[in-house]
Structure formats: structure tokens, C-alpha cells
Amino acid sequence: MKGILKIAFKLLVNDKGKYAALLVGITFAVFLMVQMISIFSGILIKSSSTVINLGADMWVMDPAVNNVASSIPLPDYVLDAVRSIEGVNYAVPLYSGAALVKLRNGIFQPVTILGLDDHSLFGRPELIEGEIEDIYAENAFIVVQDAEVRKLGHPTVGTEFELNDHRGVIVGIAKVGASGLFGLPTLYTTYSKAIQYIPSPRFTISYILVEPKSPEAVTHIESEVRRLGYLALTKDEFMEKIANFYKYQTGLGTNILIMTAVSFLVGLSISGQTFYTFILENLEKFGALKAIGAKGRELIYMILFQAAFTALVGYGLGVGLCVLIIVLAKIRVPEYSATVTFTTLAFAFVMVLIIAAISSYIGIRKVLKIEPFDIFRG
Amino acid sequence: MDTAISAKELTKWFGEGDLRTYAVKEVSFDAYFGEILFVVGPSGSGKTTLLSMISGILRPDSGTVNVDHVDIWSLTPDQIAEFRLNKVGFVFQDYHLFPRLTTAENVAIPLILKKKDWNESIRDAEHYLDVVGLKNKAQLAPVKLSGGEQQRVAIARALVAQPDLLIFDEPTASLDGDTGRRIMEFVKNRILNDSRCILIVTHDSRIFEYADRIMRMEDGKTVGIEKRADH
Numbered sequence: 001m002k003g004i005l006k007i008a009f010k011l012l013v014n015d016k017g018k019y020a021a022l023l024v025g026i027t028f029a030v031f032l033m034v035q036m037i038s039i040f041s042g043i044l045i046k047s048s049s050t051v052i053n054l055g056a057d058m059w060v061m062d063p064a065v066n067n068v069a070s071s072i073p074l075p076d077y078v079l080d081a082v083r084s085i086e087g088v089n090y091a092v093p094l095y096s097g098a099a100l101v102k103l104r105n106g107i108f109q110p111v112t113i114l115g116l117d118d119h120s121l122f123g124r125p126e127l128i129e130g131e132i133e134d135i136y137a138e139n140a141f142i143v144v145q146d147a148e149v150r151k152l153g154h155p156t157v158g159t160e161f162e163l164n165d166h167r168g169v170i171v172g173i174a175k176v177g178a179s180g181l182f183g184l185p186t187l188y189t190t191y192s193k194a195i196q197y198i199p200s201p202r203f204t205i206s207y208i209l210v211e212p213k214s215p216e217a218v219t220h221i222e223s224e225v226r227r228l229g230y231l232a233l234t235k236d237e238f239m240e241k242i243a244n245f246y247k248y249q250t251g252l253g254t255n256i257l258i259m260t261a262v263s264f265l266v267g268l269s270i271s272g273q274t275f276y277t278f279i280l281e282n283l284e285k286f287g288a289l290k291a292i293g294a295k296g297r298e299l300i301y302m303i304l305f306q307a308a309f310t311a312l313v314g315y316g317l318g319v320g321l322c323v324l325i326i327v328l329a330k331i332r333v334p335e336y337s338a339t340v341t342f343t344t345l346a347f348a349f350v351m352v353l354i355i356a357a358i359s360s361y362i363g364i365r366k367v368l369k370i371e372p373f374d375i376f377r378g
Numbered sequence: 379m380d381t382a383i384s385a386k387e388l389t390k391w392f393g394e395g396d397l398r399t400y401a402v403k404e405v406s407f408d409a410y411f412g413e414i415l416f417v418v419g420p421s422g423s424g425k426t427t428l429l430s431m432i433s434g435i436l437r438p439d440s441g442t443v444n445v446d447h448v449d450i451w452s453l454t455p456d457q458i459a460e461f462r463l464n465k466v467g468f469v470f471q472d473y474h475l476f477p478r479l480t481t482a483e484n485v486a487i488p489l490i491l492k493k494k495d496w497n498e499s500i501r502d503a504e505h506y507l508d509v510v511g512l513k514n515k516a517q518l519a520p521v522k523l524s525g526g527e528q529q530r531v532a533i534a535r536a537l538v539a540q541p542d543l544l545i546f547d548e549p550t551a552s553l554d555g556d557t558g559r560r561i562m563e564f565v566k567n568r569i570l571n572d573s574r575c576i577l578i579v580t581h582d583s584r585i586f587e588y589a590d591r592i593m594r595m596e597d598g599k600t601v602g603i604e605k606r607a608d609h
Contacts, residue, residue: 003490003499007479014478288474291435292535293463294491295456373436375474377426 004294008302011282012309018281021274022310023317026355029267030318030348033260037344038326040256042337047246048239049178050096050114054123056209058221059238060091063231066245068238069112069182071096073203078230082208085224087217092117095194096206098184101152102162109151112186115194122209125188130157130172135190142172144186146179166197181337264351271314272359275307279363283370291372299367307360308353315352319345379410381447382543382575383432388441390427401427403598404441411542412572414565414588417579419595425579426547428595432577433466433545434458446542463491467536471548473528475520481531482507482516488539506534509568526557530564537569544569546578550585562588 013019045052050068051059060082062072082091095115100108116123116135124132125144134140143155152161159170168187180186189197195204210232212218218234225232233241247253279286286299322340329336390402402424409415417425430436432443434450443450450461462468467488475484485503490496507513510530512523520528529549536544546565550558562585570576578589586592586606593603 003493003496006496007476007483007487007490010483011476011478284472284474285476288468288470289487289491290459291462291468291470292488292491293459293461293466295459298491371436373427373430375470377430 004298004302005305008305009309011285011302012278012306015278018274018278019310022271022278023314025267025270025274026311026314026352027317027321028270029263029355030315030352031321032263032266033348033351034319034322034340034344035325035338036256036259036263037347038322038338038340040253041341041344042339043181043252044239044243044246045178045339046181046337048242049176049180050112051235051238051242052178053125053176054094054114054209056123056235057212058210058218058232058234060208060210060225060230060232061238063229065231066249067242068096069180071206073201074205074208074230075203076205078228079205079208081228082210082221082225082232085221087213087220089211089213090120090122091208091210092120092122093191093205094123094207094209095191095198095204097194097198097200099163099198101168101187103153104160105153110184111152112180112182112184113194113198114186114188115191116188117209118190118192121190122211125174125176127172127174132172134171135188137169137171139167139169140171140189140193141168142174142188143170144179144188145173145175146186148179148183148185151183152185163197164199168197264355267352268355268358271310271355272362275310275359276362276366278306279303279366283366284375286367287370287372287375290370291375296368300364303360303363303367307356307363311352311356315349318352319348379412381408382411382445383407383409383577384444385428385432386442386444388428388431388438388443390424390431390436390438400598402431402438405595405598405600406441407593407600407603409575409577411575412570413590414570414576414578416586416589416592417577417595418581418583418586418592419601421581423595424598425595427598429545429547429577429579433468433543434462463488464539465542467539467541467544469529469532469536469544469546469549471551473520473532475528475531475535477519477521479519480517481512481520481523484520484531485534485538487535492539503534503538506538507531509537510534510564525552526561529553529557529561533561533565533569542574544574544576546576546580548580548582549578550580550582555584558582558585 047067062074065072079091079093082088097113099111099113101111102108121132128145135142143149143152155170157170161168212221222232326338386406388402388405391398391400393399405428417428419425427436431438437451445465450458453461482500482503485506486499489499489502504513504516507516510533512527512530515523520531549561566588589606591603591605594601
């Protein structure tokens, strides 16, 4: 079998024009599919960045919340009620909101403010400069070193700014796992300072972060919170809710889906058509092989090998090209959101296999129909 | 001489009902090891259809074909493919060489189909290219060869698996007179042996002198088999 596959390989790659056209079709399709889905994955990860960075196992929120940036304040009694639920190890308040800071050069810059529980600082980021205790100092804020920090003029420890006529000072620089979707720099402070500095409605708790005593307690906590008229979600459930919002309620997911389908069809039509032409041009040769003594299944193996080989090379080139462009884009535009996930790679791989299967199916049908007698007859 | 091929009452038709046309009708003949048998006749007389049935390519509607005492049409499709691979060598009218493979790789195809090691197959192919006088062209693409050279590559491919039965379809149709005669000299003197039977379908009366016997066909029937006086 190895020998006949080698013949198939040589027939394929020695026909440089056709082979290049086949590769271009599949590479293009894979590139577009992976690129589209990676951009969407990047957006989804960024949209859940607060949830990822704070790391709480459970989040309590108003049932109308559909993404982490649009919190609906909770009454203080909900915090007490959640703390009293059996199975809750601890529960802390979180302030999450937006504000305008005035920089020393007079420019106003919108920022995201996260106010951590004063007692536990639960969800605090990892500091790369400064000490976490300094967050309790007067006017203290910790800035996140991400793609957006340059919008604050690349602050260092000691940099001052104004926030609603309050003086603010950077006491630490932190790093986090994911930066936000909306291109805003992030400042951490304590919960009490956040509600003091930022004009707030009657209720000030954006979310309650919960640590259950055990994984088994999660269901009970969720049902008890539901009885209070609120919603408790695990970290994964909350991220899924946010993802669903962007997928189904913003039109973004539908557009990406359409673009992915179009990419698939473009790739299928280019490579399918080229492969079909390749088979047609070699049809007499396949017939001659049959006449010489090749069995039908050997010809099928040859065609499947050619299709699979082209698909795999095209897949590799497409993924490589996509990663290269994402890397280059991130160098030029740091906040560019695109993430190649294993799920995306697996999806594109399945799609490319489908392209190869459909293309080879057409070829196989043709080759199996050719009769050696037709070759003999000329 | 031993009987290589024994065809009995071979019939093949195409179409059904009023449209049924007989390509070959009740043809019987024997061919022997060590002889060159020409099948001649006008276009549409059934020569190619007859050879296709004898070589395991086209199933007859009735009649039997015994090759080396085996009724080939009682075999399964896979066994018939094996039969063609092991017992029959074809030289097609248009050669059907693969332009994307080297000359040696083209010749090695039957051995590769027989699952022989690639390198060994290429070595054997080069030996047969040497036999047909083309060893120095082994690494060239067939398109770089002349018509006569391509014909010899096709002959080397037909020979490489050492078949008992060699079938040539119009071997000189696209060659000039001199080249055609040289090819036939080569077939007669170097290819034919006592354990091989060669069947040649041709229109070309210039090469009839190389036949041991000539079978004439008209309208799907045999109209006579003549033995050449000088053979």
C-alpha cells in the first residue's frame, strides 16, 4: 500500500499548478474560519475578563444582568442573606463600575473601577510593583498593566490623577490574565473607597462573590439565592451567560457564524472544483491503472490520500498564517482581540476534513465509474 | 505448442431491444505460447472488444475464455484484477503514461501494484528500460521522450511483471514506418519467447510480416485465421 500512496503523492505534488490551487483553496478557507472564530473567541474572553481575573467560584447578581459590565446594584441585605446560606464559606461585596479620571495633562480618560472587599481583598490581582497593603492608604489605587494602561500615560507608582474631584494616586502595578473588552484601563481599589469616590445609586453592591464550602453546596446556594429573587451562577455559568449574550443578543455571533459558513463554502468550492478537475485530467490514467490490475479500493485509497494530504497541509498553512497575522496585529494593535483556542483548531480541522471528504467523494465516484474498456477503446 | 488462450463462442452486445448491436458474435479461437497473433479488421469489426474480453477487462455476455487453463470469467472481480496484474501486460494505443512520474516510475507501476518494495521496483524497471534501450532516460518525464521512445516505455511497463500474455493495441498507429518496424523487430526478437503469447490488434498492413498467424474480423465475427507461410 505504501508504494501506491507514493504514486498518489507524486501525481499530486508534481502537478504543481493544481496542487498550489488546491492548497490555496484550503489554506484560504482555514485561514478565514480560524480567523473569524479566533476574533470571536478573543471578544468572548475579553468580555469575561473581570470574571476570569477575580477568580470567584460563584457570583450573585440581579437576574437581569446579561454581561459583567452591566451590573445592577444589589441591596445590602442580600449580602447578609447570602452569608447566612448553608454551604457558603464566605461572601464578599464587589463594586464594578466606570468613571472618568482626569490626568495630570488635563485629559479625561474613562476607566473601569473594581472595588474589592475591604477585609479580605478577595479577587486582588497579582502585583508586579508595590505592596497590596498600600491599597488601604488614602486615595490609593492599583493600576493594571495591560494593553490599555498607556491611555493613562504609562503611570508608575506615585502617579497622581483626579477622580470626581478626589485625588488619586497609584500605589501598585498589577498584572491580570485577561484585559477588558471595551478598551478601558482598570483601577483596583477597596470597596469602601470606590463607593466613596464614585457617585452611586441607593444600592452599591455590584456583585457578591461567593466561596462555597464544597462543590456539592453549589446547587443549594443557587436555589437559595433564587428564592431571594436573585441569581447565583458559578464562574463557568456566568461566562457562558456573557458569551450567550454576545452570541445571540448582539448579532455578533450570527455574523461570525455566517462568515464562517461563507469561508467554508468558498474553501469547499475552490478545492472541490480544483480536485474534481485534477481527477478529470487524470481519469484516463486511473482507468489505465485499473486495466493494469489496480483494484477499486486501491484507487479509492489513492484519492483519499491525495485529498487528506492536501487538506492537512492546507490546514497547517491556514492555521500558521492566521497565527502569524494575529501575532503581527497584536504587535501593532495591543488591544486586538483574537485568541486561537483548541476548540477553534478542532472545529477548523473537522471542517477541512469535510471539505476533503466531499472533494474526494466526487473524485471517487468518477474514478469508480471509469471502465478499463473505455481506456482500451481510446 | 501449449495453448495460451482458448476462447469459445464469445459474444458481446451493447444496447437492448431493437437497439441491441453485436460487437462480437460467437467467436472461437485458440492462441499459443510462443506465437504472435494479429487481430486485424476494419474499424468497428470488434477487435478491441474481443481483446478486452480475453484480457479480463470486459465481461462477455456469453462464451468462455480460458487463459493458461483458467476460466477467467468465473473469477471474482478482485481475482480478475489480480489476473490482469500477474498474467497480462498491456500496451495501450495512447500509451497512457503518467506525465508526472519519471519514466522508471511509470515502468515500475505494475510491480508497485503487486506491492513490491519501491526501490526494488525502480531497479527492476530500470532493467527493463535497459532491455528496451532507454536506461539513460529513466529519470526523465515521459513527455520529454519521442513517440517511439514512449512506445518502448509502454512496452517496458507491460513486460516488467513478466506476464504470459502481452496485448498491443495498435502499436504502430502513431509511429512512422521505420520506427514501427523497429518496434516490431524488437517485439519479435527480444520480447517473444516460448512461455509468452502476444496478441496485436492493428490496421497497419506494413507490419503483418511480423505475425505468426493473422485472425481477420468483420462485423464482430471471425472471417478466417491464416498462418503466415514463412512462419
